[in-house]
């Protein structure tokens with residue numbers, strides 16, 4: 001309470017704060033003066049007013065508004081006050097003679113009709129201190145008031161409700177005819193302030209300076225202190241003892257005859273005295289000087305704590321005082337001063353009778369208690385585990401936890417809920433599981449026993465009977481973890497559109513990932529299908545995504561269905577079709593038939609028939625393959641064929657095959673292969689920076705086909721993913737992939753292409769445009785019909801008809817939307833500050849804005865949002 005209340009947003013945004021803002025007052029306190037003036041009407045008749053402690057100037061504004069024109073208004077404050085029309089201000093401390101001189105200089109011989117004082121000391125630490133300073137400030141302002149007030153004048157001052165309040169009122173009553181204390185409605189109830197309106201200044205010829213001297217005015221209250229010291233008020237002393245921070249200052253020096261600061265009393269006074277609390281409140285030390293006192297000192301009940309407490313009473317807390325009082329009672333009992341001993345004996349006897357209890361009953365009670373404790377412990381653990389699980393799920397939902405962390409947490413839980421990642425016990429268990437512990441410990445049975453014991457202890461009630469059980473438990477947890485992860489992915493997918501986009505991108509990236517150039521035989525090979533991450537995987541991914549894309553962009557891909565397959569080729573070229581495997585077989589056949597080498601791979605054709613390869617028949621001239629017996633064999637197309645063969649079966653044997661029915665089917669399905677191929681290239685071309693870069697490298701002879709083939713055998717190509725958890729695979733997909741070369745030029749070229757694509761109107765825009773056009777047409781037709789109707793009427797003159805038709809046609813031709821009216825924004829500052837109604841020179845719709853209010857509204861919204869978020873979590 002003692003602290004100066006911080007004006008938080010909540011407190012500030014009250015009715016008067018808003019009103020002050022609206023009306024342009026600098027402080028909400030302006031309304032206090034308005035309300036006081038409404039009640040006592042002192043401003044309207046005043047011709048000179050002094051406002052002491054006037055910053056920022058709210059009261060001055062009010063005075064300037066309510067006082068007659070040409071009246072004098074002077075404001076003083078420690079801090080400078082921004083200028084106010086008709087008001088003179090200066091910065092000074094009202095408690096100093098300098099302020100008095102300044103006022104005198106300003107007013108000359110003028111007397112003030114009103115002196116206002118709304119001062120509050122700028123300390124704001126301890127309430128008592130504040131209240132006293134404020135009372136002193138009031139007295140100082142009164143001192144100035146009596147000097148400058150005209151007879152019959154009014155002094156308005158703020159006073160805090162405190163012990164000094166009555167003294168002040170008494171002084172006011174000596175100097176003024178009418179003194180009234182009031183609390184205007186705008187003064188917050190929580191505030192201890194009261195306003196005292198002193199009217200009808202008596203203007204005595206001479207005033208006893210004691211009336212205006214704080215040492216005399218507040219003497220009566222200060223004089224209470226010695227009384228306390230003398231132990232006259234037990235309650236106050238008690239307050240002194242238990243609330244030392246609230247002690248009043250000795251404004252009038254020390255108690256009579258007591259001129260020392262340090263006061264030592266004898267233990268006898270404390271023990272045998274009637275008011276031990278008063279003793280504790282006044283003394284600094286309890287001394288053991290007499291024979292008897294020394295005996296007490298030597299007694300067991302006088303513990304070292306008690307002795308230390310007696311040394312310095314001023315540093316003791318409540319607990320210490322209590323123990324001193326207990327000690328006093330004990331000594332008094334010893335001395336027979338209190339007759340509690342007897343009572344205690346009686347009590348002890350009673351206890352002895354009660355102690356005759358049945359032993360069996362005790363044991364069963366003990367057992368019950370232990371059972372109850374165990375049950376409670378189990379329950380607690382279960383609850384804790386559940387809480388942990390819930391929290392983990394929440395954290396996953398908030399993306400605060402990586403699935404890896406959850407795994408660890410869950411596993412830890414399974415192993416006792418306390419082990420951490422680097423717990424050696426955990427390692428030991430792991431080793432034990434794999435039989436490694438035996439190897440480590442050898443035949444040292446002791447060590448094993450010890451660790452087992454530890455394990456049992458760690459598991460704390462969740463004793464795992466066997467290795468199998470433990471494994472089962474871990475497996476179960478892993479399965480649960482996988483389930484959780486899948487659910488998490490699912491939720492993400494449902495909620496997060498961004499995630500969907502990322503997933504799509506990832507799928508596409510995977511489809512296009514460079515996984516080496518491999519033979520199609522890999523897919524034919526049964527065991528090969530097990531090996532993911534190579535060509536097969538790429539094909540599968542392509543199929544999956546192609547499926548999706550087909551459904552989205554049917555019109556685009558319909559013509560390209562099942563046209564080609566191969567290494568690194570444009571999106572959509574490969575379609576999932578039942579005849580896929582047969583086509584593969586056919587492809588191999590084709591490639592192996594020398595005559596058909598040109599059409600051996602649709603994908604290769606697509607790839608190399610792009611502009612970038614035009615005129616490049618000798619891409620791999622450096623590379624002399626054994627089957628390169630023709631000019632074409634050295635071409636890129638041939639390179640592709642070679643690539644297939646190179647990764648074929650181990651024996652690297654090319655088996656020529658006869659053209660079969662399947663081949664016919666292929667041709668029958670794709671009559672205009674070339675056209676489709678060209679369309680595909682036009683549509684997709686090289687569309688990842690990696691492919692463009694590789695193409696560039698081939699063109700620039702920076703790489704060769706052999707090089708590419710060799711690069712295909714890398715650490716990423718033969719990864720077995722069997723049995724790996726899905727979250728791990730997801731992570732791998734993100735980070736464990738080859739880093740393919742990308743050139744700056746390739747990226748620029750692709751960006752340009754993308755920009756060109758983006759510039760095309762999308763379907764929705766086209767639809768919206770068509771809708772707009774259709775509506776415009778409808779409007780026009782309607783207008784025409786109405787115009788015809790108007791034309792047909794007979795009860796209108798030709799001129800009227802023309803006017804009406806023109807109006808209708810104008811409406812029909814319009815966009816159908818009403819033009820939005822502009823709202824003029826007027827900032828409530830400068831000339832616009834505090835005005836009511838329409839600001840000058842503003843026509844049409846307008847809105848008054850206030851930067852401060854906007855900030856506060858924003859802050860309010862921000863806080864509400866934060867609160868809501870907190871509630872959610």
Ligand SMILES: C[S@@+](CC[C@H](N)C(=O)[O-])C[C@H]1O[C@@H](n2cnc3c(N)ncnc32)[C@H](O)[C@@H]1O
Pocket residue numbers: 026027029030052053054055056057058059060076077078079092093094095118119120121122137
């Ligand atoms: C509550 S504000 C006054 C508000 C003012 N009535 C208004 O409406 O704008 C209290 C003011 O008292 C001033 N004050 C405190 N001690 C002072 C002193 N010794 N001399 C002059 N001004 C003082 C502070 O600087 C502070 O501006």
